[in-house]
Amino acid sequence: MKQRVLSPLADLVFKRIFGQEKTILIELINAIIQPPEPVIDIEYLSPDLLPDGKEGKVSIVDVRCLDSKRRHFILEIQVIRQQSFQERVLYYASKTYGKQLPKGKKYNELQPVFLLSIMDHSFDTSSDAWLHRYCVINEIDLNKRLEGIHLIFLELEKCRKLGNFTMEKEQDRWITFLTQPEKFLSMSTEYLHNYPNLLKAVELLDESNYTPGQLLAYEHYMDGIMSWNSTMVESFDNGFEEGMEKGMEKGMEKGTDLTIAIINDIRIGHKTIEEIAQAFGVSIDVVKRINGLI
Numbered sequence: 001m002k003q004r005v006l007s008p009l010a011d012l013v014f015k016r017i018f019g020q021e022k023t024i025l026i027e028l029i030n031a032i033i034q035p036p037e038p039v040i041d042i043e044y045l046s047p048d049l050l051p052d053g054k055e056g057k058v059s060i061v062d063v064r065c066l067d068s069k070r071r072h073f074i075l076e077i078q079v080i081r082q083q084s085f086q087e088r089v090l091y092y093a094s095k096t097y098g099k100q101l102p103k104g105k106k107y108n109e110l111q112p113v114f115l116l117s118i119m120d121h122s123f124d125t126s127s128d129a130w131l132h133r134y135c136v137i138n139e140i141d142l143n144k145r146l147e148g149i150h151l152i153f154l155e156l157e158k159c160r161k162l163g164n165f166t167m168e169k170e171q172d173r174w175i176t177f178l179t180q181p182e183k184f185l186s187m188s189t190e191y192l193h194n195y196p197n198l199l200k201a202v203e204l205l206d207e208s209n210y211t212p213g214q215l216l217a218y219e220h221y222m223d224g225i226m227s228w229n230s231t232m233v234e235s236f237d238n239g240f241e242e243g244m245e246k247g248m249e250k251g252m253e254k255g256t257d258l259t260i261a262i263i264n265d266i267r268i269g270h271k272t273i274e275e276i277a278q279a280f281g282v283s284i285d286v287v288k289r290i291n292g293l294i
Helices: 011-018 022-033 085-098 156-162 170-179 181-186 196-203 212-242 249-254 257-268 273-280 284-291
Strands: 042-044 063-067 072-078 113-119 131-137 145-155
Touching (some): 011 022, 011 072, 011 212, 022 042, 022 072, 022 145, 022 196, 072 085, 085 113, 170 181, 170 196, 257 284
Parallel strands (some): 072 113, 113 145
Antiparallel strands (some): 042 063, 063 072, 131 145
């Protein structure tokens, strides 16, 4: 590709790839969510989750679809940490589950709802696991569960640190696409033809696929992310300085998982400043500023 390659995690690009290309979305669902029976076909639904009454809250998800078995699938991309995110996705899933039955339908006609949250920050810092699956389980016998609502959380930050994903596994290929799309630029088109959906997704990262207005919106989005990261780095700096005598605890409390992850990579010493900046999507100056504090 000769044009600039856009980030698949940007809202506009993510929705263009997974919200408009059925075969690509189907492959991602089967690779990451891995429902009991693979998805064969889907029908895109409106991303708006409308309330039951006038006073209810209108919720908008990133991608929503229904498969041929009438199962619901929702995808949410989360680049920066937000308060009450877990509660929000549970609300989305339960709202979708509860709105399945119009008047006259029976409860046994309810179909499962699967919500995949793709997160570019840490979700569970107490575990090295990067894929988390939640459902309704029996608190005494954990092997017993109620099928209905399934929440899946994919932590890209941990995947990016591992970096040991291969082209042999479908799940690995899509994780690599989300975390290190630049890797595919060195692969020949002939080789990528073995993975037609992946090839198409990579091609859709080329800026030539987007209008000037869309590219402007993309720039505003990425600038907003960079500004947020810079603000959080400054917050970390202040906390770090305040807590120098007490160790890093104070600074960590006021910082973010992103900043801490950058510090870890700096201390490990396996990557250059430029490589760390590229891996975490921040400017080289931001990494240098953090490096000067430790």
